[in-house]
Amino acid sequence: MSTELRVAMIGHGFMGAAHSVGWRQAPAVFDLPLAPRMAVLVGRDADKTAASARKWGWDETSTDWRSVIERSDIDVVDIVTPGDSHAEIAIAALAAGKHVLCEKPLANSVDEAVAMRQAAQDAAAHGIRAMVGFTYRRVPAVTLMRDMIADGRIGTVRQVRASYRQDWLADPGSPMTWRLDKERAGSGALGDIGAHIVDMAQFVTGQSLTQVSAALETIVEERPLLGESVGLSGTAGDERGRVTVDDLALFIGRLESGTLASFEATRFATGRKNALDIEISGDAGALHWNLxxxxxxxxxxxxxxxxxxxxxxxxxxxxxxxxxxxxxPAGHMLGYEHGFSHQAKDLIEAIAHARDPRPTFADGLHVQRVLDAVERSASNSAVWTEV
Incomplete structure (x- = not known):
């Protein structure tokens, strides 16, 4: 690995930690054609950003993402901010000639995702690559599931069942966060974890969703405003803030073949910490995986x-x-963080070999269209809605 690929990451929270591990581990594990360098970490708070950079091994920090993406020594921009800033940062980075990795869901709206897809297409004409971070695709067992279905091991797909259940909001006393504010997050359980199972169902079957029928529920409508949550759906001094996203999403959909699929995304599944579960039933067999x-x-x-x-x-x-x-060696288990190393590997190899990495921004746009159709169906008494 003689050529460096200098990375700037915008954001440094939970996903920033996971992406940092991925960038750091990938070159140690895989024989990569380019060497990623964790060059710049960007955040709003200078002290917190500096602490994260020291912890995860970034060379330097900044509080100004605009100046960072204009630097000639930056090759890749990795976006791990809340959804309300994805479009602005990604479009500006692509226009500046930077490869882009953007966390899921791609955007907060279909219009934003369309603009991002167009920016990615324009940049691709100049050899610039863009990828959306649906990392669970890169769990080895999930990729194997995709390969076995493509090889016909379960025959014709007849039914898909997918759920993602967590319980971290089951306590009504849990405080407001940006994930509960539609302006910041776009949607709640639907976009945060439902996007994962939509993408996974499409990835393993090789088929896109074409229709949905849905119901959304906000179970706890107000939460305490504490610390950084002050100002989210409320003003400083308010005791409680209004939750403006869904807590629970239930929907069914049809794949291109007409096959029915069922989906559940909830942050109120008491006792379930991070239970992503998918089962594909075919006429010659079935496959099942749980995170x-x-x-x-x-x-x-x-x-x-x-x-x-x-x-x-x-x-x-x-x-x-x-x-x-x-x-x-065989039997020595991998964990959650390894998918981020695989994500870094795939993006680096795509850049080096001048090919589009998957999932593309166009793939991310289709997931965004599904999420939008779910919201439209839920607002119209669960009527079947075209994606």
Whole structure:
């Protein structure tokens, strides 16, 4: 690796930590064609940004993202800010000739996502790449699920069931955060975690959603305003702020083939900390995966003799499995953070080999259209709504 790829990351919260691990680990594990350098970390608070930079290994810091993206020594802009700033930063970075990685969901609205897709298409004509960060695609077991479906191992897909359940808002006394303010987040459970299962269902089946019928619910409508939450959906001095996003999203959809899919995204599933679950049923078998057991893929082969049928647990840790060639010996498990190393690997290789990384901004736009259709359906008594 003789050529550096200098990265500036905008934002440094929870996702900033995960992305930092990815940028740092990828070149140590994989034989990459370019060497990523964690050059600049950008945040609004100079002291907090500096502390994050020291913790995660960034060379320098800034509080001005506009000046950073104009620098000639920056090659990649990694956006991990709340959704309300994705479009502005990504479009400006692409116009400045920087490759862009943007966290999901791509934007807060379809219009913003359309503008981002157009900016990415314009930049691609000059060799500039853009990718949206649906990181769960890069869990080895999920990629293997996609590959097995594409190889016909479960036959024709008949039904999809996907859910993402958390409980971190189950306590009505939990304070307001930016994720509960529609102006900042765009939507609630729908966009925050529902976007993941929409993308995953489309990724593993190779089909896009075309219609949805949905219901959304805000279970706790007001929350305490504490610390940084003061000013979110309220004003300084208010005791409580109004929640302006959904807590729970339930919807069904149709894939291009007409196959029905069901989706649940909730932050009120008491006892469920981070339970992303997907099952694909076909006429020749089925596949099932759960994030809380992320190294395993359950496979049912309906073509086997009746006395031998039953789900088989595949331990996805062999070096021949997706992404595993650089990691540990078979049976030594990977965790949540490894997907971010795989994300960095895929983006670096796409840049080096002059190809568009997946998922593209166009893929992110389609997910945004699905989220928008869900909201429109929910506001119209769950009527079937075109994506």
């Amino acid at each position: 809380e057991d992320l190294n395993a893929l359950d496979f049912y082969d309906a073509t086997r003799p009746p006395l031998e049928q039953g789900f088989t647990r595949i331990l996805v840790t062999e070096p021949e499995h997706p992404y595993l060639e650089g990691w540990w």
